[in-house]
Structure formats: C-alpha cells, structure tokens
Amino acid sequence: MFRQLSFLFLVSLAALAQAQNPTPKYDAHVLFNPLFNYQPANESRTGSGAPGPRYWQNRADYKIAVTLDEAANTIAGEVEITYTNNSPEALPFVWLQLDQNAFNDNSRSGKTTPLNGGRYGNMGFEGGYTISAVSVQQGKGKYAPADFIIDDTRMQIRLSDAVKPTGDVLKIKVGYSFKIPTYASDRMGKLDTKNGTIYEIAQWYPRMCVFDDIEGWNVLPYIGAGEFYLNYGDYEYSVTVPWDHIVGGSGELLNPSDVMTSEQIKRMEEARKSDKTVMIRSAKEINEKKSRPKDSGMITWKFRCQNARDVAWATSRAFVWDAAKMNLPSGKPAIAQSLYTAENDGNDGWGRSTEYVKGCLEFYSKYLMEFPYPVATNVAGIVGGMEYPGIVFCAHNDKKESLWGVTDHEFGHTWFPMIVGNNERKFAWMDEGFNTFINMLSTEAFNDGEYNRDRLDDMQNLAPTLFRDGADPILTVPDVIKATNLGWDAYYKPAIGLKLLREVVLGRDRFDYAFKQYVKRWAFKHPTPYDFFRTIEDAAGEDLGWYWKGWFYENYKLDQGVKEVQYVEQTPSKGSVITIENLEQWAMPTIVELEEAGGKKTRITLPVEVWQRGSTWTFKAATKNPLKSVTIDPDSQLPDINPRNNTWHPVRYMSPDEN
Known part of the structure; x- marks a missing residue:
C-alpha cells in the first residue's frame, strides 16, 4: 500500500514540475488554415499539380561557334x-x-558585392560582353539589324512585327566576345597549372529569357546567388581552340576523328564497354605531341546536345582524360568521363572521379528517371562545384569523400534543375534542396556506404541550427537570403524537410512514388512550388498544407513535450493516461514510448491531426505496471528545439530516514 501511495505522490510531483512549462505559442487555426495553398487551377496547371491540357512553354534552339584566344x-x-x-x-x-x-564593378552584381567579397563577388575585373552585331529574321524575310537595348545582364530586342502566338518563329543572330574572368561567381573561370591553363566556360553565349504562363518575361538580373531559369531546345556548337587542347562539352562529340588520335578513339571504344575506368590520355602523355591529331595551329571540336536548357564546356592542354561506360536501366549507351590534371591523379584524388560519376548517375537513373544525355563529364578546375547539362565543374584539389560529395551533388543537379526545370532565380530550394536530399540516398548506396556519414539523423541536435535566430524562410529569393544562411536555408533545411516527409509523415513508399510522379510530370518543363506541393499531395493522398506552411513558408519551430502522466483510478494496473503538448507553432506526427517497471516498452503513434484539437492531447495506454519513463520522439527523428521536456520520469520519493 505504501509503495502505491508513494508512487502516486511522485506522479503528482512530476505533474507539478511539468505544469511549470511555458505557455504554448501554438494556434491550430494558424497552422491548419483551410485556405492555405487553396488557389483555383487553370488549363495550364491543374489542381492536382500536373501540367494542364493547355500547358505551353516556348522553345529556344541554338547554333553557336566560338574561338578561344589564349593570348587575348x-x-x-x-x-x-x-x-x-x-x-x-x-x-x-x-x-x-x-x-x-x-x-565587372559597374554591374548590379559588382555594386552589390560586399567589401569582403564572397563566393559570388565579382569585383576587380572589367569583363562583360562586347556585342558586335544583333540581327533578326522573321517569316521568310532576310536577317536585318535589330533595334535593341542592353540593361545590365539583359538585352531587349524590339521587333517591328510581333512574334505571333502558338508557333511563330523568330531567328536572332548575335556576334559577341568577352574577356574570360579568372573566377566568375564560382560558375566559370580559369586555373593555371604546371602543364597549362584549365578554362571552364559557362554563361558564354547570349541566352533567351523565359516567357511563361506565371509572369510573362522572367527578367531578374543575374547577381550571383540566384542561378538560372532557361528554355529547352537543341544545341549544336563548335569550339575552336589551340591544337594541343582537349575539350569536354555538354552532349555528344560529333567529330572525334578530327580531334582525337586513332589510339584515343580505340581506347574510347574500349571504355564504352568497360565498367572499369579506361585511360584515354594518361598523365605521362600530356606533353607528347602524338597525343594530339595535329601539331600546330587551331582545332575545332563540334558538339550536339538535345532537349537541354544550357550547354557548357572546358578546355586545356593539361587534361588527363579517362572514361567508362554507364549502365542505364534501358540499356541505352552512355559514357562517364573525367578531365583533370596530372597533379590530381591517383586513387585518393581524381583517379576515382569516373567511378564516382558512374555510381551516382546509375543510382539516380533507377531512383528517379534515366540520365538523358549520352556523355557525363566531370572537370577539375577552379570552380568549386557547378552543374550544367552533361558536364560539371568540381574543385581540382578535392579528394576522397569531398570529391565524391561534390561530384554526386553536381551530377544530382541533372534532375533538379536540368530535367525538372524550376526557376532557380527565385526558388533555389527546388533544385539545391531537392538535390541535397537525393544526395543523402545516393551516398548511402554508393560502394556499400563507403562515404556514408549521415549527419542528419539526430534531428534534435540539428534543431538549434535549423531554427536559429535570423534564419531566412526557405521560400526566399536566393539573392535576398543572407550569405551566411544560404547553405542551410536553400540546401539543408529543404533537404531535411523532404527527409522528414519521407521518413516520418508519409513513409518511404508513398513519398518515393509521389516524388517520382513529380519528376515524371515536370520533366523538361517549368514547375512552380505550387505544382510540387500539389503533386505530392495528389500522389501521396495527404493534405500537407500545414507542412508546407510551417517548414517552407515560415520559420515555425517545433517543441513537443510530455506534460502529465496519471494512472486510471490511480491504479497502475488499470492503465495510464498521458498528456502531451505542442508548445511552438509547428506540429508533427508523434511517437510516444512508454517504459514500464520491469522493462516492457510500448510505442504509440499519433497522427498530426491530434494537434488540430489544440496544444495538448491526452490518450490512454494499456499499461500494467508503474511507468519508469514516457518519451516523445524516442529516436530523435524530429527537430525539437527543447528536448529537455521530451521525457517524463517519476520523481523519486525519499523517506526521512534516507535524508
């Protein structure tokens, strides 16, 4: 009798202690607002999140011919x-x-670069386009000089006759040149090495802005942090470089017999059949004239890339070149290759690059959609990490885990935004965040988890960083996000949001199915955040307005705790009554673990709908013995900012004789 009464006394003390928790800030009416994300659909974009029956997008096809002048x-x-x-x-x-x-210093990018510079800083270089000619052709007429203006990073061409709707064609020719910046917003640049300069060339031709059904012309200036929003089309381009250069570019090389030796062509054919990396040009061949098909003058490399939103290329006389085949689900032939320097060769460095390219692209091709290009090229240079269709630029001095990580991340961008063409100028999280999320899955899978260091498992430890003061909401324009926040609020927080959605809210099967539907629906199209939210809800069968609102639109915090523990009729054998509470404005489904005296553990899963009733929820558990502990979120799956109130323990009663 004394044991039972003393235990009830302990429970009362614990309840008194828990009652001292702060007043909840939570309001169910705010989080579960029925009109949030509740806008009517139209014929372009449906309520289900799919492209509508009259969805349209404009197209831009390119023919480009340029020459590299190293001296100039x-x-x-x-x-x-x-x-x-x-x-x-x-x-x-x-x-x-x-x-x-x-x-250059006079651009909006230059003028918005802080004094201490930064990754996207562009001070101290007088670059930019020199436009030598602009002409247009409409209908069956001839090319004629265009009426145009240039404002910062945009050119407007004013037409004498409007381009008619639903299929009319306008042709534009632009003659241009530009000085190559050494380091251009970590997107392109050049690196001097002992055997020659590596040029990584991107944003290297005038490109059409997107005209869409959301806001017409998308003309945000290029400042740096916000990346790109581009049309799809076919590309044919030629790059003329000095005779001793090797060029890698987006798409398929059209003239290998002109730019490769017969031995290199033979080696490439071997690589197309080999899962192991094959050397096309080794480190010791770099300075051998016989490794090039001619020994003086200039040489032109020709490429074609179809149904792409951009192309980029790299060139150097210093490149080591290797390759191997990729195994795609359909059996379509494709090749992975790497271009790097002799200084960065070896199994600890770029000698494994092609293996990494194969590993991540084969994984994503199975998980999401097949890799769409015939070649995937990884280039070592000055750029720390940047993606383009079929080619990526990674830091030349990366090794081991860091080289895997950047290669995996940049090629993950093949799906976001190269295949699923979201507007990176406004929604960095739709490519950086989604890509960071799939990187977690590919890293877990690569080589039996060789580099798997999942630092995002303990969400409680991450919560203070996720919900730090001064954080930007995920739905913030990239150029508005504070530089110190970009990594977390454009990359990691949205990635963690998808991880929570997959692991906690929907489960892996429902999430994976819905996520693949999003990719399938919007492949080579232009989705908005609404299209993503609606597709996930539609395919997974869940109203997730509360989730999008709290995690993506706002910086709502999560703090769930155990408020009170009682026994039915004050008798442990008759069961327990547990009250949990939600103290901050966000909510999540809940797991509560009860441990009884004797060691028996029971877990109770509660849906997020319990928080529609208010900031507290009380439930009964069929326990038989006194409780040793009650813990909410026992596996630390949730980013709870105050885990101190997550576990209830009975207060141990001490008799006067024990004092």
Missing part, C-alpha cells in the same frame, strides 16, 4: 537562336540574358 584571354564568335513562341500571346519584344555582364 577572350572568347569570340556568334550565336544563332531559333525562338518558337508557343504561348497564346503575341510578343512585340523579346528578352535575352547577358550573364557575362555581371562580371
């Missing part, structure tokens, strides 16, 4: 754009992107 440090040439207006509107003018214009 310039790229010069011409681009011809065939622009198809599939919209229902006539276009009296068109807009082009001139991203190179960011790379």
